[in-house]
Amino acid sequence: MQKKYIIIFLFCLLSFLACGSSPSSSPSPAPAPGDDNASSVNASGQKPDWVDAIDSVYNKSQYAAAVGRASSRDMAEKNAFANLAAFFGPSVQADQNITNLYREAVKSGILADWTDDASMRNTIKTIVPMETLLETEIKDVWYDAKSKTFYAAAVMEKQKALRLYSNMVVVNQDIVTTLVTMGQGDKFSLDGFSRYQFAATVSYINTTYENMIKLLGAESPLTVLSGDVFRLEARNIIKAIPIGINAANDRTDKIQNAFAQSLSDAGFRGGGANSRYILDVNITVSPVSASKGRNKFAMIELSANLTDTRRGTLLLPYNFDSRESHSSAEEAENRCYAAAENVIKNGDGGKNPPLSPYTEFLQNYLSQLLPKK
Template sequence: MRKIISVFLFAVCAGNLFCASAREKEPEWVSAPKNIYSADQYFSYVGKSKNRAQAELLAVEGIAAVFEQKINSASTVSSRMEKAGSEGKVAVAKVQNFSSKIMRSVDVDSLVGVELKEFWTDGEKNVYALAVLDKQKAAELYSGMIQKNNGEISKLLNVSTDDEFSLENYARIDFAREISCINEKYLSRLSVVDFSKASELEKKTVSSAEINSRLLEIARQIPVYVYFKNDPDGRVQAGCSRILSSFGFRTSQDKNERYSFTGDLEFKQNVPKDKSSVQCRYFFKAVLNDSAFEQNLFALSFDGRSASNTYDNALVRAFSAIDSRAESEFKKFLQNIAVHY
C-alpha cells in the first residue's frame, strides 16, 4: 500500500510539474509579437479573451486602430457604387475569412491585408489571437484599388455631353466625387503603410473637393420650380427649396423651368378620446418632373402623425417631420440616378 501511495504521489507531482511547464511555455509572439513579425515589415497586435471570437475581434481592432479611424466607421454605400463594384468598374475593399462579428464591428477598409496568424490558449483558458498586417502586401492592394478608381473617375469627368446642365450629368459628376471619397480613404491608409507611395499616387488623384466644386457649378445652372398645394404659409415649399439649395440647385418661381418639384399636402386634426394631446395627421405627395423628356424622375409619397398639447405645436412638428423625410429621400434619389458613360 505504501508503494502504491508513493507511486501516486510521484504521478501527481509529475503532473503538476508538467502543467506548470506547459503554462510557462507560452509562444514568443504572445508577449513579443514584433520579435517574430518585424515592425519594419508588419503591424501586429495580440488580442486576449476567454473566448476565441472576442480575442480575434480585439486583435483585429488593434490593427484597425493603427489607421487612426473609428473602429466602427463603415459608411453607407449608394446602390450605384454597389453595382459598379459588382461589375468590376470600381475597386472597393473586399475581405474574406473574418467572422460576422468582426465585419459588423470593424470598417472593411481597415481590414485590407489583415490576417489572423496565430492562436494559443494558456492554462487559465485565456485565448490569445495574433492579427498581422503585411505592409508591402497592403500597399500593393491599396495602390491597385486607387489606380483603378482613378481610371474610372477620369472616364466620368471626361464624358462628352450636349446636356451639361442636367440631372443626369450632375449624377455622373457626383458619382466621380463619391469614388474620389473612397480613394481618399485608401490614400490615408496607404500613407500609413507606405508614405512615399501614397504621396506619389496623391499627385495623380483628383480630390473630392475639386470634383465637388465642378458639381456645384453644374447644380447652380439647374433651376427647379417648386410648388405645393394646400401649403400653410408656404412652409413645406420653403423647406423643399432649402433642401434643393443644400445640394447646390437653384429654386425658381417660373413654371416653365425644365425641372419642377411639385406636390400636394393634406393635414387633419384629431383629438384622442382621453384628450391627452392634439394630433396632426399629415399626407405628403410630390413629383420631380423633367419636362424636356416628359418624365417623372422621382415620386415621393408618405404620411405620418405628430402630437402636442396644441394643434399649432403639432403642426410645427409635422412640418419638421416632412422636411426631414423629404431631405433623406431626395438625397437617396440623387445618389441612385442611373449613370451612363
C-alpha cells in the same frame, strides 16, 4: 444462495459487455466558450510567444503585425485589426462615412462597374472580403482558459500588401477619371452630382492607399488627385440645379414656402413648373369622427415626392400625417396646416433648428447616392 451468485454473475457480464462496446478514445479538449470555430483556436495552456512579443514570430522586415485581446474571439480579432491600423496611424484611415460608402460600392459591384478593364475588375474582386487593411488577416488565435481571454494576431505581409495597394491606386484613379468625364448637360444633374461625390469618395480612399504605400517604404505609382476638388465641384453642381414645387391644396402657400426654404438650405435653386426635378406635394385634409366631447377633429395627410420628370422616376418619397382638434372644424383644419408647416421647418423639437428636418432628410439621401453606369 445460488440465485445470489447468478445475479452477481449477470451484473458482471453486462458490465463487461458494456465496456467492450464503447469506443476506446482519449477525450477531446472542450472548445473555448463563445467560439464558433474552436478547431482553429489554440487552447493549450502554454502561452504562444507572439502574445507578448509579436515581432518574435512575425519579423518586422517582412510583416506588420499587432495583437488584440477580448472576452470573445470576434472582438479580439477586431481589436487586432484596429491595433494594426493604429500602428500605421491616422493617415491610412478615412472618415467612417467615406469608408462605409466606398465599402458598399465595392461589395455591391458599383465600383467595378466603372471600369471596362478586366484586370482592374479582378483587382477589385480581391478586396471585396477585406473589411480593414488590405492583405491583412488573422494568422493566430489563442484562448487563455485561466483568464477566459482570446488573443488574436493580425498580420500583413508587406510585399503582398504593397503590390495590392499600388494596383488599387491605379484602379481607383482610372475610375475617378471615368466618373468625371461627361458632357455639361449630364454634369449639372443629380446623376452628375452623384458621380462627382463618388469621385471624391474614391479619391479620399486613394489618398489613404497612397499613404500606406509610403509607410511601407515605396513610392506611389502616380500622384493621387485630391478628394476636396471633387467634393467642392459636387456642391457647385447642387447649387446649379433648380427644383420646382407643385403643391396641391396648399391654402396659404405656407407649406410650399417651408419646402422651398428647405430646398434652398440644401443648396438647390428655386425652379419653375418646367424644371427637370419637381417636388410634387399633395395635401389632403378631412374631418375625423370623435368619440366624445365638443371638439372637432381633422386629419391632414401630406406626401412630397421628389421626381425626375425627364426619366419619369420617383427619387425620394416623403410622408406626414397628423390629427388636430379645436372647438371649430375650420380651426381644426388650420391647425393641421400649421402642424405640417412646423414639422417641415422645425420637426418635433424646438423652433429654428440649424437645419430643417426636411433639409436633413434630403441631405442624408444625397450623401448616400451611388452613381450607376
